Amino acid sequence: MRQMSPLRAGRRLAAFMTSNAFLVLLISLELLASRSGAAALANCPIGCNCNDETLVVVCEESRLDVLPIALNPYIQRLIIRNNKIKTIDSSMQFYTELQHLDLSQNHLVNIPTKSFAYQRKLQELHLDHNKISSVTNTTFQGLNSLTVLNLKRNYLEELTNGVFTTLPRLEELNLGQNGISRIDPRAFAGLSALRILYLDDNQLSSIPTTSFSLLGSLAELHVGLNAFSFLPDDAFAGLNRLTVLDLNGAGLSNISEFAFRGLPGLRSLNLFGNRLITVPTMQLSGLTRLEDLYIGQNEFLTLESHSFKGLKNLKLLDITGATQLERIEKGAFEDNINLETVILANNKKLATLEDCSLLGLPKLRHLSLKDNAIVTLSETVFIGKELKQLDLTNNPIFCDCQLLWLHQLLNDKSNFTQIHCASPEHLKDKPLRNLNADDLGCVLHDTRQQTIICIIVVACVATIATLVLILYRYRKSMQEKLKDYKWNKGRKNLEYHKPISTEEDCIVRGIHPSQYPAPPHTPGLRPIPVTEL
Template identity: 45%
Template sequence: MTLILSWLFILVLIVPDLSSSLLHCPSRCHCDDEKLDVNCEEGHLDVVPIALNPSIQRLVIRNNKIRIIDSSVQFYSELTLLDLSFNYLFNIPDRTFARQNKLQQLHLNHNKISAVSNRTFVGLNELLVLNLRGNLIDLIEPMTFTPLTKLEELNLGQNRITSVGLSIVGFHGLTDLKILYLDDNRLEVVPPEETFQPVDKLAELYIGTNSLNEIKNSAFAVLSELSLLDLRSALLSNVTSETFAGIENIKSLNLADNRFQKIPSEALGFLKRLEDLSIGQNYFETVSANSFRGLSNLKRFELRGSLFLRKIEKAAFQTNTNLESIAIDSNKALTDLEEETFSGLLYLKHLSLRNNGFERLDENMLSWNSLRTLDISDNPINCDCYYSKLLHRLQTASRISYNATGCPHHLPDQWECEYILDKNKKVISVLVLAAALVTAIVLTFFRFRGLLLEYAHNGCKNTSHGSVSGGGGSGASGVRPVALTGGELNSVDYEKAITEDDYVIRQSNLYSNQVQPILNGYPAYMQQANVYYNKPLPITEL
């Protein structure tokens, strides 16, 4: 008997602890009574447990098979966080959370909820975060969120909400709302001013992944305190300065995955306080010089996944001297990065050039003053001396964390590069000298081309009029050209070589106007002292 009483006493002492933890904690759940936290993620539950510690403050039942929320939730009035995401909830009965007046976060995302009403969230006076992302909601009824007077973040993204389905008074009562997600819905236009009027203190607006196509001027003007605007995947082909009228003070802008043929430099130039810009996955081929002029406060820049981008000019970021982080990744057609592209960015700490088409990168492309991380991996880099010098610089800079593409073959060392550089200098010197010589010859010819053409013309005439012996002989059968005098200089008469018998006849014809005496059988002029042949010379040699 004494033994039985002893066992009963021991059970009385330990059962309360067991009841508050082990006995009431479902299998595959983790219950922490000290932190008042219960986590049943992937616990294969189909209903909300009702035997948990009623004092728990955090209840996470993600990735289960719950189809309905019944009155069991009301047993846990001390909850500050309830996560029922990734279940099979189809609807939420009215006043389900009427006793959760301490709840601050409610996550109902990625369920099958098709509608919410102005009675769904009654009692949630302290709620700060409401997540309805990834459901089937197509209509927001008037006054739906009126009970949520302290709500700061509302996520309606990835639903089926249309421009018509977003009621004019849908956000009525949300005077403290700071973050609003409307992305990945079926909006065709930006909601009108009346829709945003109740939430004019909004700081972040996510409205991308909709078929907006274009945005009317001053569409966001009522949101004068907006600091972040996400317009990714909105099918936009252009924006103007009037698009951002009234929100010139935004600090973060996402224009990625649209249809821009060129960077909207003029529109961006009005956003003087912009610090964060993402503009990848568009259709432009070049980032031209001064594309981001006016953005003197820009600190973070992203350009990822642009299929058509081929070139970034070296002065592209010339006016953005306060840049601290640049990510230019996964642009496969980008092969041209001009030297010194980032050299003027003295505050650049993080640079990623991963997975592009760069074949050559060298150390002169950037300033090394503040650099802390560099990623140049997954590029088809030529393992040449330029890359060797860059790697050497990275390896010797202990403060820099880097990720580089490996070389499948031998990478030239410093001595090899110096030899190659010296050899290339000599080759270049010879080529430069040859080019200079050719240039000088061409210029000289061009300068004196008139004289040269005249000389060539006269030379051809003299050649045609000179003595040319046919067959190299001077016999009777030879043919030679005879230059005529007077007006006949331009003609050439070819005849047989002059014989001794023909000579006298030809001379008599040449001197037909004079009487020539005959001495010793020869004409008198042959008796002159300068005649030393015994027979007359041909007329061509006189």
């Protein structure tokens, strides 16, 4: 056998060692990959919960002041809420698989440019309850898949042109509870998919109509708790797909006649907590598809007849906390035959619901009249048999026979809330349901007796009416007969009292005419000759 040269042997040995080293490296990498879960768990910060099966990391109140850098790079949900993080550093580049990131309730002051350049799969970003004072059109660069952005309760003061242009798929944007007083006309440019926008509790003094006109897909707009005071015509022009409009606490005292024009599909309108002194009937009448209306905590005194004219599809009406409201007039809801729920609660001066004010509502099932000033209630106010819920609690109810119908209704409907008497004194705090007709001072409480009396009264009235009608119809003939009767009676009386002056009378009385004294001679009168038989 020929011996191998030392050089050749050295080359073979080197090749063997190299191949073995490569094999060792492959095995090591495989082992590392198989133990990545244990390694990730080992790097989980104190106070955090890291789950490598669900790929979720939660760090709440963990006293973190920087973002963790050694977490599993494949995590999809990272929730670091209520910590002390002040900025977003470069460690974000390691978590490219993130779909949900929550950094709310931290100490973030600003967001460096391109902080999210590697989060192309991120769908939800929550930065609320921080101290962010500004954002630009580069702040959110890279977030092409983002659908939800929450910047609620920060220190933003203005929205510049095109600030959200890098978010083409954004559907929900929350900018509530900031200090925004200025919105550039093209601030919302590029948000063609936006469906929900919160701008409530800011410092806007007027509706940014021009800015809103770019949001053709918007379905919900929340702009309450600002300082508008006035809504001009076409205030929401361009938002023809809007279904929910929230103007709660917007400071409105005046609404132009055509303020809501261009909102054909509006389903819910919140005008709660404004300064309206009358119900804006004319302004609302064009919202023919409106289903829910919240209009409590305003300053109107009365709900007049046809207050909600035109709202034929209205299903829910909430008038809560209207401190000046005193009266509901008959026909106030006459145009709203599809009403299912009416809430007239916590109106401290509301004492009068006129008869039939809630009649003509065949679909009414839920009625709340709690915390008002109602003393008594007529049976003709509404039809209680159709109701599923009735709440009359916390009213100064005077329990007497006028509420016998309500007592019977409460016994028929066990699911109705309990009603306690406020007066008279001997019934105070007693449940109306537990009383009887005698307790309420009803003399005729037997239904059959009442029915019989009603029948007798109706029969008497009908008889009298018939007699009056007959007398009226034959009044002329009866008047003639009465005249004839009086004339004939008078004639008989005259004949009975006629003096004895004729010959027959005398003969009848046995006096011959020759024996009757001759009448005195009257000049100018010729004597009447008497013929002897």
